[in-house]
Amino acid sequence: MNTTVATTDTEGKTWEGGNQPLKASYGKMMMWFFILSDALTFSGFLAAYGFSRFKFIDAWPIADEVFTHIPFFHGNYPMIYVAFMTFVLIMSSVTMVLAVDAGHHLNKKKVTWYMFLTIIGGIIFVGSQAWEWNTFIKGDFGAVQTKGGNILQFVDTDGNRVAVRDFVAITPTEREVHERSKGLWFVDEDALPPYQINDVVTGFEANSNILVRTQTLNEEGHKTVLSRTESLKALKENGKTVVEGANLHVNEYGSPLFADFFFFITGFHGFHVFSGIVLNIIIFFNVVLGTYERRKSYEMVEKVGLYWHFVDLVWVFVFTFFYLV
Amino acid sequence: MADAHKLEIFRGLVKFKSNTQKIWGVLILLSIITAVEVLLGIYKPSWGTNMVLGMKLLNWIFIILTIVKAYYITWDFMHMRDEVPGLRRAVVWTGIFLICYIIFILLQEGGYVFNVYDKGFIKRDF
Structure with missing residues (x-):
């Protein structure tokens, strides 16, 4: 250790920094205090998530209905994929601690091997997170956003979700995408959604077995399903736009705040994983080169x-507060 | 410094022969806890919705299990168990105090804002 720490002539002195009450090297101690401050940052984010959730405690999206996909499989599998991601990360933590242990025994071969596995685990995790984001952004069933910013989803009479695209009656519209060459030269807009709110209303009227589900949670923690007449009323009076998927402005699963916090917190965590992988790669090469x-x-x-x-x-x-609670 | 690992968990109930063995033991523990969480999360047993101290019983279980996991990650993977008490307290107590503080403040405020909406002073259901 002495080779990594500059020793001055203060060693053994009580003052002038010669005393080491925490018995840890400078670098390790500062890593601990960095981790402490980073933990406070993350808990600030998670507590802010809790704030928003408590604010809309009777209308928050149910995570089990949001994250239900597994790559290459169709169907409804809540939690499975995120459990896999958790396991991958814990596993790469284990290989990391094994690398540290091998380092204590100055076993270069083992350290190299375990560091390599750790990096692989990290890459799998970040890749999974990218896939999870992609699925979340693309969305699932689609929904209608009301004038007040609330979300109306669709279910059949048995309570199963119905996708907007399955019952919508697409009618031709005269509305064109505004491009800079057609109107104001300094204004343009994104591609128009494939169908308008009127198409949804027409399609809804034609299918008598579809009901509207609001985001309000009832006593048992399920979303409220409106009756047929109430559904039509809500759709006609309040419906404003069709929403598919989630981004920072709208979220087909419920409150846009849910999507905002999801992107922000898992994004910030994913960035930490990414920088951790970069640090691990640097250290991996140092190990291979024999520096240590x-x-x-x-x-x-x-x-x-x-x-x-x-x-x-x-x-x-993050797993607990986004996916479980 | 390297060989001074404490090899007991559960207050000495389980003792490991080597550090490597302890790592695998802790992995098994963490995996079991995660599996329990996931199963409870998928099946959501009906007893879990009973309210205990203002929160669903299931949510209490999730949060307590998470803290147990955090404890073993910090104590055994990050070797907090082997650090001197001074360093341990400087990091852990500071964090726990400030985190509890911000959680209390923000959740309290969130509940208040919910009441303002709920009592109809501000309309957002349209």
Whole structure:
């Protein structure tokens, strides 16, 4: 360790920094305090999520209905994929701590191997998260947003979800996409949605077995399903636009705040995982090149290990508060 | 410094022979906890919706299990168990105090805003 820490002539002195009450090297201690401050940042975000959720406690989206997909499979599998992601991250935490342990025994071959596995685990996790974002952005069933910004979803009389695209009656419209070459030269807009609110109303009237489901939760924690007449009334009086998928402005699953916090918190965490992978790769090459072998200390592996475990630690909380509670 | 690992978990109930063995043991524990969480999350048993101290019983279970997981990640994977009490307290107590504080403030405020909406002072259901 002495080779990594500059020792001055203050060693053994009570004052002038010669005393080391925490018995940890400078780098490790500062990594701990960085982790502490980062933990406070994350808990600030999660507490803000809790604030918004408590604000709309009777209308918050149910996570089990939002994250239901697995790559390459059709059907409804809530939680499975995110459980897999959690397991991948815990597993890569284990290989990291095994790398640290091998470092204590100055076993270069084992450290190299375990660091490599850790990096692979991290890449799988980030890839899974990208897929999860993609699915969330694309959306599932579609919904109608009301003038007040609330979401109306559609179910059949048995309570199963119905996709807007399955019953909508597409009628020709005269509305064209506004491009810079056609109107005001400094204004343009995104592509128009494939169908308008009127198409949804017409399609809804033609299918008598479809009902509207509001975002309000009832006593049992299920979303409220309106009767047929109430559904028509809500759709005609309040319906404003068709929403498919989620972004920072609209969210077909319910409150847009849910999507905002999902993107922000999992994005911030994903960025941490990404930077953790980069740090791990740098340290991996140092291990391969024998830097720590010559230094006779693998403490750098231990420091990035602390960071990597922290990323895992944060995910445990994100998992609970976004997917479980 | 390297060999000073404490190899007991559950207050000495389970002792491991080596650090590597302890790592695998903790992995098994964390996997079991995660599996329990996922199963409860998928099946949502009906007893879980009973309210205990203002929150659903199931949510209490999730949060407590999460804190248990966080404890083992910090104590065994990050080797907090092997650090001196001074460093441990400086990091853990600071974090826990400030996190509890911000959670209390923001959730309290969120509940208040909900009441303002709920009593109809502001209309948003249209």
